[in-house]
Amino acid sequence: MKVLVAVKRVVDYNVKIRVNSDQTAVETANVKMSMNPFDEIAVEEGIRLKEAGTASELIAFSIGPKQSQETIRTALAMGADRGILVETDTMVEPLAVAKCLKAVVEKENPDLVIVGKQAIDDDSNQTGQMLAALLGWSQGTFASNLDLSDGSIKVTREVDGGLETVDLKMPAVVTTDLRLNEPRYASLPNIMKAKKKTIDLTNPEELGIDISPRLTVLKVEEPAKRIAGVMVEDVAQLVDKLRNEAKVI
């Protein structure tokens, strides 16, 4: 069984982002970039399926600028077998990512595609569902557990009320939630080994896909700042303020 995972290069989750001065975008120059945390979880899950003997090959996919190769390298160092980069300098919306993924799926024929539930930059939470739609496949979103058997996969999903389990016909698309696993760090020997693994380069034109955006970003602004509050001495003062000043209890 082949597994395909999608890995996006995003601003590291620890970075406090800034809006650029002309209010058109978030500043990304000279900012630490990393693999989207949910995609690390996707890669880890793929590796575990390989280690369990369920998966035979794990392919890491990314679409983005040249530097996204580093993100794919990270996946390779964690344990993926090879990479595919769809190179473009344009901003790619989830629908376009899903279309490129679909083209790759049709070439590679994986039985399972694992993507993150959400990219922490655009916070879209769309790509996996869109890919499943375009392929006519089943989808298991916000997964916290996978249980594969012949031709089907049981996915435990984190939903608003708690947990839910669905049974998906394979091939399927799964999107990862935080509790699915704890991703490993790449060891030094594996980082060295990853340098020899192949990354195939292609681009949207070659795949025959129009990635032009459907949304125009008119403005990007900082959200309204909260004004600093006060420190209270003790619990009695806190309750007094909540009752008589804020009047919320």
Place this chain on the structure above:
Amino acid sequence: MSVLVIAEHDNAELKPATLNTVAAATQLGDVDILVAGDNCSAVADTAAKIAGVGKVLKADAPALKTGLAENIAPMIVELSSGYSHILAPATTHGKNIMPRVAALLDVAQISEITSVVSADTFVRPIYAGNAMATVQSADAIKIITVRTTGFDAAPAEGGSATLEDVSNIMDAALSSFVGQELTVSERPELTSAKVVISGGRGMQSGENFPMLEEIADKLGAAVGASRAAVDAGFVPNDYQVGQTGKVVAPDLYIAVGISGAIQHLAGMKDSKVIVAINKDEEAPIFQVADYGLVDDLFEAVPALSAELDK
């Protein structure tokens, strides 16, 4: 052209998030609402009473019982002609279904809008709410999920919508529902509660959460948590407040033993009044708190409970 809202429900009751979504929809045009489920007549009747709703579309079939996106999305696509916008709440249910609808229609989805600027322009948070993007859509039909905290709920009463049955319901036979483990609680639902008290890693264990529950019961509050508290197994996943959990904006949010990472703030910083209890005076949570108390929570929380009785 009209706007279609996808109702959120459990076949028995309409969920409050639907009302906030209707409120967003009324800014865009005449509102119809789709109730897709199984044996969901009671929900359809409730939906017909929402102020501002013109027509309730009821799709009632076993294939729709558990909200499987593979079955619901194609049906929404069938219904989409004649609508300029389709909106669903940005709940796990809405987030699961709507991108599937958008892709089938070959249009973008606009996720988690917090305000409507015009029929084609919307504001949405990006980067954990550390920036707000105003985006304009060129698509013929706009597929949107609505962040409920951005819109005041539409009145649940006052409307008298007509009812129409939807036929042509298919089971895509791609997936099936196996079971669920829902968290049962007598307390208000986290995303619509007026008061929320959340615990973080500082709580040390799930056994200490009853301390917060005691206060929750005195204030009619819901209990939430940080990711760290959920990951550590103190409380179930549906307690998580934050960028990748639930977004809340109650009148009062009390953060106990939570440091205030940006991913947590993303889910609660629009609360009206924020209280932070943390023993570390440098904790970033104090930068957004209206009232901060530097204290050991194991002292402060019982004291708070006692003080509330006075």
